[in-house]
Amino acid sequence: MQSLPKTLAEDVAKNLVMVARLIDEDPEGAYGYSKVALRLASRVAAVREAAGFAAYANQKYGEALAEFRAARRMTGNTELWPVMADCERGLGRPEKALDMAGAPEVHKLDKAGQVEMRLVAAGARRDMGQLDAAIVTLQSPELASNAVQPWTARLRYAYADALLAAGRQGEAREWFAKAVEADKDGSTDASDRLAELDGVEFVDALDENEDEDVSGEEQAPAGPGEGDKE
Structure with missing residues (x-):
């Protein structure tokens, strides 16, 4: 956000605040604000991440995955890895989610991220009808x-x-x-x-x-x- 002109940064920030405020109770409203922020500052990682979460909350998994990938390219961080894997589940690709659960990026996650990845992996096992494996995963x-x-x-x-x-x-x-x-x-x-x-x-x-x-x-x-x- 620091790279933006002051007035533009303020406008973007206002929209991001609305995304955070509405995402749980009014996902569609949050999605609308995220699109405005995206039009204003698509080269800002925080904007791409917020747009990803807004799309994810509206079950637009392909769009969410694209935004999360963009944010990750900009920052190099791995913290979005679990939710990216869950998007693969949402797109009907549990095998891909399991591949991501075994990737080196998982070792770079903090404890909360590793637990989240375990939840996603168990969900993928259930998607594939592997209930016993899901239980063991957890x-x-x-x-x-x-x-x-x-x-x-x-x-x-x-x-x-x-x-x-x-x-x-x-x-x-x-x-x-x-x-x-x-x-x-x-x-x-x-x-x-x-x-x-x-x-x-x-x-x-x-x-x-x-x-x-x-x-x-x-x-x-x-x-x-x-x-x-x-």
Whole structure:
């Protein structure tokens, strides 16, 4: 951004802020702002990266992959390697994602990036119908650790989900419970999955009250003269 004229840099920054603000709740809106930033400063790595994440959030995996590759060429960083591999999954190429999981670039990732790569590789195994291999892929020191890290809930959740898909319901329940323990910000629906396994059904209190109101109206006797109203 420092290479841009001040006014242009400010305009680009405003659009990038909107991308970050909207990407979770309004992916389409974030995508629109990313395209504006891209038109203004396509030679800025941060802009290409933001455009990649906006496209990724909208399941435009081919476009996202192109933007991530461009950002990586500009910076030389490997931190986008896992999400690039996940784009290959989105494009129906799990074998390519697995190739990337075994590439030298993975060793250059920090711990969070390596865990993310493991999640992508397990997902690729599941895409290929290799459930047992997916389970083994997720078994790691990070999974076994009692320490809660930013990735812990998602890692435990993925492991529980893979176990459940393999018919190992008892183990799956145990790991969904562990995911709930680590999921302080509700980033997964582990609590719902756990309740489902335990046979718990949730009733919407608002709907229940509405049903009671309707029932009450049907049973209430007509007042004087009400039968003559049109």
